[in-house]
Amino acid sequence: MNHWWLPADAAAHGPALDRELHLALTLLFGLAVLAHMVMLIALLRRRSQQCRSIIAMELLPFCVIAGLFIWMGVRAERLWAQMRYAGADYSAMQVEVVGEQFVWYVRYPGEDAKFGITRPELVDAGAGNPLGLDQRDDAAHDDRVSSELVLPVNREVDLRLRSLDVIHGFSAPELRIKQNAVPGQTIHIHFTPTQVGRFAVLCTQVCGLGHYRMSATIRVVSPEEFERWSAAR
Numbered sequence: 064m065n066h067w068w069l070p071a072d073a074a075a076h077g078p079a080l081d082r083e084l085h086l087a088l089t090l091l092f093g094l095a096v097l098a099h100m101v102m103l104i105a106l107l108r109r110r111s112q113q114c115r116s117i118i119a120m121e122l123l124p125f126c127v128i129a130g131l132f133i134w135m136g137v138r139a140e141r142l143w144a145q146m147r148y149a150g151a152d153y154s155a156m157q158v159e160v161v162g163e164q165f166v167w168y169v170r171y172p173g174e175d176a177k178f179g180i181t182r183p184e185l186v187d188a189g190a191g192n193p194l195g196l197d198q199r200d201d202a203a204h205d206d207r208v209s210s211e212l213v214l215p216v217n218r219e220v221d222l223r224l225r226s227l228d229v230i231h232g233f234s235a236p237e238l239r240i241k242q243n244a245v246p247g248q249t250i251h252i253h254f255t256p257t258q259v260g261r262f263a264v265l266c267t268q269v270c271g272l273g274h275y276r277m278s279a280t281i282r283v284v285s286p287e288e289f290e291r292w293s294a295a296r
């Protein structure tokens with residue numbers, strides 16, 4: 064079913080999410096059909112005879128459906144928790160994505176794998192410091208800010224999301240990632256890209272008049288190409 068109604072799967076956690084979606088849609092479709100059939104049968108039967116047991120007619124289906132929904136909720140929550148709350152592996156690549164009306168900035172921590180301190184009063188996109196990096200901090204010297212998110216294939220990414228102004232929605236459909244960037248919060252999500260290619264990033268929160276043009280590209284490349292790209296910067 065994937066081939067005609069969902070975008071290609073380019074992340075390691077994608078197939079599990081897709082399975083969950085298919086399971087939910089199939090079950091709910093089946094339930095909708097069943098509910099209509101039960102209603103129809105009940106209508107026809109009640110014309111001729113009294114229904115003897117309200118327990119069989121109403122309580123039992125209610126309990127079964129409630130149990131089903133709880134089971135589905137727990138399954139989905141566990142998947143989400145793996146992505147969002149279980150931390151990334153210590154070897155994961157650190158990347159920061161920051162939303163600002165109406166662009167996405169990407170920051171790499173450089174050789175020291177440590178993000179430098181940023182200060183709101185230093186934010187000055189015109190002067191080439193859109194994130195307000197504080198150069199007095201040693202960890203900030205080798206930080207690299209880019210407009211393009213370039214990632215090596217098959218390596219886990221620990222992505223931290225921030226926003227400088229309003230709530231933005233970071234969404235990459237092929238990578239099955241969608242997470243809001245909230246001002247004042249640093250939100251981590253982690254994933255492993257499994258396919259080389261170019262993937263769209265869209266903002267999925269209506270964040271202002273320029274919302275429609277708040278897009279970016281994720282370029283997933285081979286590890287060698289990633290090394291070359293990093294070295295060139």
Ligand SMILES: [Cu+2]
Nearest residue numbers: 231266270277
């Ligand atoms: Cu936005």
